[in-house]
Amino acid sequence: MSAGSHHAAPWDAAAGLPREGAGPRVDHLVVLDLVPAGARVLDIGCGDGALLALLRDRRGIDGRGIELSREGVNACLARGLPVIQGDADTDLANYPDGAFDVVVMSQTIQATRQPREVLEHLLRIGRHVIITFPNFGHWRVRAELALRGRMPMTDLLPEAWYETANIHHCTIRDFVGLCRLLGARIETAAALDSRGRAMRFALPWWVWNLFGAQGVFLLAKDGR
């Protein structure tokens, strides 16, 4: 087992994100808007299955998941979700090309050992890829580093450097660079503010990179 096996599960960290009442997480609702009804969806690092269940109940998707922790898999089983205990770093190679309409990786890519290889697999397996990740370029992160000289701990990144599962941080700009490197077409991009709401206006990348707490990207492979 790799990243995360000895730490709090990634979704525990993200559970601190705002919700609308007792309803779904706000960042999940942003993903929901990007997924067409009835799609075949693979959620990698699906945690307790909250997003998959939301997509199933609101979009009627045919959903599958991969989750590293047994506790997460058990929570998914109890929701009736077909989820495999597995590791994104090693298991994606076994999925056929174009097997899913949409592959979702929510708040997980920064916890993989090989983000580039993982993203290549996502673009191969899914016709569309939705990625969300904490933006390491957010002003609060920068301030922690610049002013306090410490590794940042925020709502999205609540663990100390020595125990976090997040081993490959990136900024929104870094991620755009990786997309270009891999020939991934950015179909939609959004930055979410620290309350998980989408920033409404199309703004220059540098603004999002400074004020976006999370990046949300809908990608497709060029030539598809």
Add this chain to the structure above:
Amino acid sequence: MDTQLDTALRPDAADPAAPRAAEPSQALDPKSLIARFGPDKPLLTDAGVALAPFQIAYQTAGTLNADRSNAVLICHALTGDQHFAHTHPVTGKPGWWETLVGPGKPVDTDRYFVVCSNVIGSCMGSTGPASIDPATNRAYGLDFPLVTIRDMVRAQAMLLDHLGIDSLFLCIGGSMGGMQVLQWAALYPERVFAAMPIATGARHSAQNIAFHEVGRQAIMADPAWADGRYLEEGTRPAKGLGVARMGAHITYLSEPALHRKFGRRFQGGSAPTFSFNADFQIESYLRHQGLSFVERFDANAYLYLTRAMDYFDLAEDHGGVLANAFRGTKTRFCVISFTSDWLFPTADSRVIVHAMNAAAAPVAFVEVETDKGHDAFLLDEPAMFAAARGFIDAAARARGL
């Protein structure tokens, strides 16, 4: 542990088989429900034999609902039997899967009608080599046709037809039982709503065939085996079968579990006796396992059932592509493996899961962390129970149960 065990399996010890009844009574007169199939309903086997007449011994728990939609089939392992929730007629022990099956348990007998049948070729009441061959009026012995996992499943399907059960809510089993679950899903996909293959593989590995062959050779090397005709000779190949069981039993455990349980501790003392007595507790334990096994199991049945497992290769049956076995299936699967199982390691389960994924079958997979080895599926494993309960409850909701 009994100190008599120390000498029981030694070559110069008194033959433990001699004074006992020469035939395993459960083969001929089982304490069990029995479904009998006459000459009009033969079992057509993979070996090309039409086996008739034959019978299937089975047990049930719970009640079949009006829709006949709540039936669960439990598939037992190599040396298991139909007494999943019933006192064993020979050993007096409780049902072998009462940890998982019963009122309020993950396989809830208050909600489901649970059936388990003794596999064809076994010795607990279903027709097998210890049964009487109507053509000769003596035990089949090696005249019994070789059977396969698929033959076991065909016989179970005939039993379900007999019981008026068209479709199973759940098919569940571990080890050889898991092979049957996979075979069920491949052979009768429309009859299986949910399936749980546990601690199993889609084929028997070369290493596993090798272990089985050692066991078979131990039985056949016992002079009391008498070319398989021991029932008529009034003997039993107890030493051979005991050694086969001892070897196999090691494969069901794990090195850490053996070390935890026995270590290098001496039996009844603190020093070696400088002899070939069972000095070590582990030796005494294995001898006990061998000895108690021969009380309840028929040596020829052991040959047949190990062979059936050896022949199992679900991919080979589907053009070499395992995914083809599950193509188009609507069955929902939950595959479970155990970290310390080296007989059917997690890698074997992952092969199954990847094939199901490639076939777009809905599959869940859990690897349970335990040091108890292959036998963990029979033991008190809360992590397995939690996964099973979540999967089965959700499947029941989906089926409207």
